Amino acid sequence: MPFRFGIVAVATFLIATGSAQAQVRSLMQIPDSREDFMRLCAPHIAGRWANPETVCGCLHDQAAATVGDPDLREALLRGIGETGVPTIETDWVPPSKRSEIGATFTKIAKPALRCMFEPPN
Secondary structure, X not given: OHHHHHHHHHHHHHHHHHHHHHHHHHHHHOOOHHHHHHHHHHHHHOOOOOOHHHHHXXXXXXXXXXXXXXXXXXXXXXXHHHHOOOOOOHHHOOHHHHHHHHHHHHHHXXXXXXXXXXXXX
């Protein structure tokens, strides 16, 4: 009986550590969304602002902190990444949330202006 218990314990340990290793590997392969955003955003801002990386980073961080809804936040980040300014195309937002686009712009307006005209050091 102790032999069976030992085998079960070893098997459980191996399965658990293998699962943890797989999770770590999968986490290491997930691209950094902020890094991708910076790569997309900076070329659009490069001609307009002295420090495009600072402005893009600030815009990303403010959008992430200010816009609580994941669909609206993703659409806003996509718009900034593609144009360099806060933009949301209605096609990027589920129909049930399209009425919230105006409120999203109201939330992000002041932080976005601060990012562009008073970027953090």
